[in-house]
Amino acid sequence: MTRPVRIALIVVLLVLLFLIRAYEMDLFYDPLIVYFQNDYLYKTMPEIDTWHLVVDMLFRYTLNSLITIAIIYLLFKKKKHVKFTGSLLMIAFMILIFVFVLQLRDEFRSGYLFPFYVRRFIIQPLFLLLLLPAFYYQKLRNS
Template identity: 40%
Template sequence: MNNFFKYLLVFIGFLLLALIRFYESEIFYDPLLNFFHGNYHQLAAPDFELWKIFGTTIFRYLLNTFISLGILTLLFSKNVFKFSLLIYGVLLLVLAPIFCICSP
């Protein structure tokens, strides 16, 4: 693959990650985003649907994972891809249940 094309795809990948972060409040259901941007130390947490927020959090994690794995695949070897895939998968399996248990 042409180096210019490879780096262009990497740039697009970083741009996609930035766009996901920039538009996260419009794309994903997360009432806690606005809560934590304010003076949350003195306020009660807003009501939210646990399974809805869990689903959108998993979707956001997977979307970011696929883009990140694409960037890693373009920049590094297949061994880095395999290791990163393992790390992302293990973290998902460990952190998702913790998210459900610790949510009010």
């Protein structure tokens, strides 16, 4: 694959990440988007269908993860990076969703900041932002 094609594919994948973010209200069930945008410290929690929320978060996380893996593969062309990223993303989701559901069942009584950021790690491709510099640094050290 030539370099211009790889760059074009990476741009397309980044645009897909932006589109997922732009149309999140239409694509996914997440009443917490509006809740955390407003005065969540003074309002009560909205009615939440936990099962529906978890399934949609899994769907969104899967989309973001597949795009993340594709970007990392296109940038570094190493299967070990892809395997590591896939493993990290699977383990991270299992831990994060477990913690988030516990916090959700508790209705965020222990505070809003921690579940807000756990949810942020689930719904946003933050692992891409963490892994890209790490893999790049590793590439620089090895060369």
